[in-house]
Amino acid sequence: MKEVELAIVGAGPAGLSAAIEATKAGVQTVIFDENSKAGGQLFKQIHKFFGSKAHQAGIRGIDIGTNLLAEVEKSGAEVLLGAVVWGLFSDNRLCVTFDEGSRRRNVMYKAKKILLATGASENVLAFPGWTLAGVMGAGAIQTMVNVHRVLPGKRILMVGSGNVGLIVSYQLLQAGAKVAAIVEAMPKIGGYAVHASKVRRAGVPILTSHTIKEAAGKEKVEKATIVRLDDKFKQIKGTEQKIDVDVICLAVGLSPLAELAWIAGCKFADVPELGGYLPIHNEDMETTKAGIYVAGDLAGIEEASTAIEEGRLAGIAIAESLGYIDQAEAKEKKQVILSRSEQLREGPFGVSRKKAKEELMRRSLEQ
Amino acid sequence: MTLLKDGFFDPEELKILPGVPSEERLKKGPVVVIECAQEIPCDPCESACHKRAIEIGDSIINLPKLNADLCSGCGLCIAACPGQAIFVVDMNYTETEATVQFPYEFLPRPKEGDIADGLNRAGEKVCDAKVLKVIIPKKFDRTAVITVSVPKEFGMEVRNIANRLKNE
Numbered sequence: 001m002k003e004v005e006l007a008i009v010g011a012g013p014a015g016l017s018a019a020i021e022a023t024k025a026g027v028q029t030v031i032f033d034e035n036s037k038a039g040g041q042l043f044k045q046i047h048k049f050f051g052s053k054a055h056q057a058g059i060r061g062i063d064i065g066t067n068l069l070a071e072v073e074k075s076g077a078e079v080l081l082g083a084v085v086w087g088l089f090s091d092n093r094l095c096v097t098f099d100e101g102s103r104r105r106n107v108m109y110k111a112k113k114i115l116l117a118t119g120a121s122e123n124v125l126a127f128p129g130w131t132l133a134g135v136m137g138a139g140a141i142q143t144m145v146n147v148h149r150v151l152p153g154k155r156i157l158m159v160g161s162g163n164v165g166l167i168v169s170y171q172l173l174q175a176g177a178k179v180a181a182i183v184e185a186m187p188k189i190g191g192y193a194v195h196a197s198k199v200r201r202a203g204v205p206i207l208t209s210h211t212i213k214e215a216a217g218k219e220k221v222e223k224a225t226i227v228r229l230d231d232k233f234k235q236i237k238g239t240e241q242k243i244d245v246d247v248i249c250l251a252v253g254l255s256p257l258a259e260l261a262w263i264a265g266c267k268f269a270d271v272p273e274l275g276g277y278l279p280i281h282n283e284d285m286e287t288t289k290a291g292i293y294v295a296g297d298l299a300g301i302e303e304a305s306t307a308i309e310e311g312r313l314a315g316i317a318i319a320e321s322l323g324y325i326d327q328a329e330a331k332e333k334k335q336v337i338l339s340r341s342e343q344l345r346e347g348p349f350g351v352s353r354k355k356a357k358e359e360l361m362r363r364s365l366e367q
Numbered sequence: 368m369t370l371l372k373d374g375f376f377d378p379e380e381l382k383i384l385p386g387v388p389s390e391e392r393l394k395k396g397p398v399v400v401i402e403c404a405q406e407i408p409c410d411p412c413e414s415a416c417h418k419r420a421i422e423i424g425d426s427i428i429n430l431p432k433l434n435a436d437l438c439s440g441c442g443l444c445i446a447a448c449p450g451q452a453i454f455v456v457d458m459n460y461t462e463t464e465a466t467v468q469f470p471y472e473f474l475p476r477p478k479e480g481d482i483a484d485g486l487n488r489a490g491e492k493v494c495d496a497k498v499l500k501v502i503i504p505k506k507f508d509r510t511a512v513i514t515v516s517v518p519k520e521f522g523m524e525v526r527n528i529a530n531r532l533k534n535e
Binding site: 047048049050051052053055057058059060173174187188189192193194195196197198199200201202203204206208343344345346347348349350 | 370371372373374375376402403404405406407408409410411414426427428447449450451452472473474486487488489490491508509510526527529
């Protein structure tokens with residue numbers, strides 16, 4: 001068994017940011033990630049980010065990812081890739097399987113503190129034909145197009161007009177595909193209007209109060225039937241339209257990837273505004289299990305910019321709890337980060353997330 | 368609201384935005400048109416403007432407010448806007464033509480002198496658009512800024528082009 005001070009599961013924006021803060025303070029840190037490259041979803045985000053200068057606004061996600069990796073390298077934190085953390089046992093023991101090509105190696109780690117930053121998984125939508133080849137998640141498409149540079153199809157139907165659906169539609173246009181339409185079950189576009197306007201002026205129709213009814217094709221998707229919905233989300237007969245597409249992309253939300261937190265026995269809350277069931281955590285990002293922290297999408301589905309702030313917060317709180325930073329210094333540092341993340345939750349798009357986070361903090365005090 | 372339902376502004380929605388110049392100011396020459404209608408946390412446009420013509424203020428969710436008298440229409444804010452919501456319009460380019468500058472992130476990029484389809488906010492072709500300039504300095508970080516000339520009546524309508532070569 002190997003002993004470490006801090007074990008971080010997930011090398012996305014939250015995990016990397018936590019590692020940077022903790023290691024800077026002197027904490028010996030190991031980050032595990034099952035992928036072959038660190039950075040999480042950041043290397044699929046080829047668009048410029050929002051926020052202010054302090055949130056790296058105007059910088060593309062890929063470049064924020066590159067900068068984070070350079071900072072981690074400088075910090076001295078150890079990043080272990082191809083490393084699947086599949087078990088969390090008592091006394092903060094983690095079981096990790098290393099994929100070494102032809103063989104697998106299991107190693108047990110014991111950590112003084114654990115940060116879970118495992119991110120999210122994509123929601124799916126079931127409809128007749130949804131198992132045909134060519135029906136895929138927006139995250140899968142982003143991986144294919146932006147990481148592997150493979151275009152999954154030529155004519156795409158996008159299901160969902162949240163920021164993910166709008167951004168991935170735009171990226172598909174950039175990659176040379178045609179987006180036949182974006183359908184949205186709600187009567188209003190879900191994501192930012194600026195993202196919607198970008199794809200709209202490139203000729204992509206956005207059909208609100210519409211959904212996919214059916215996918216058809218012999219071996220793979222050849223056609224999609226879309227249909228209008230009434231104000232009770234019932235399909236309106238006779239409004240079906242058949243469109244020729246070879247890919248149907250599902251962008252219907254994300255859910256926190258919470259298995260390890262369940263295994264650890266963390267208490268959960270169902271918070272629809274933040275993506276569903278997630279571990280209750282306090283202002284330090286610590287769960288109801290002492291010594292186990294969460295950050296990023298696992299702590300509530302939000303933007304990568306927020307994941308970075310939450311990771312930094314957890315890293316500082318962990319360094320404080322291990323005695324590397326005194327209380328006064330930690331308080332000051334945390335305050336700066338908290339005010340930055342609060343800014344990201346302001347305005348009509350953030351207010352429900354802001355309230356839900358406050359409610360979580362209140363519940364963590366009751367525990 | 369057509370913006371929330373369809374993804375593009377109707378002219379009435381546009382007029383009331385604090386980032387959109389008055390008709391009188393538009394008549395005077397090049398000026399930015401900031402088509403930003405939602406209070407999202409974002410402020411790079413403010414610092415992109417050296418003339419302080421764009422103001423966000425204390426809270427980063429405020430809509431950008433244009434002080435059109437200070438704006439020279441230089442266009443430095445166009446590529447700085449992560450939402451690609453900023454345009455520069457010169458309604459006085461010639462007697463009959465206006466120019467529109469807009470951000471563009473597609474390949475192949477059009478070339479100066481090309482005649483492209485001028486697209487409105489809904490992506491429909493409304494006129495021919497002549498490509499006058501394509502610039503992509505390092506500072507714009509891979510967002511090109513394209514200037515096209517269009518018939519004057521489409522200066523406040525054309526917001527994109529379709530590259531005809533690409534469509535063939």
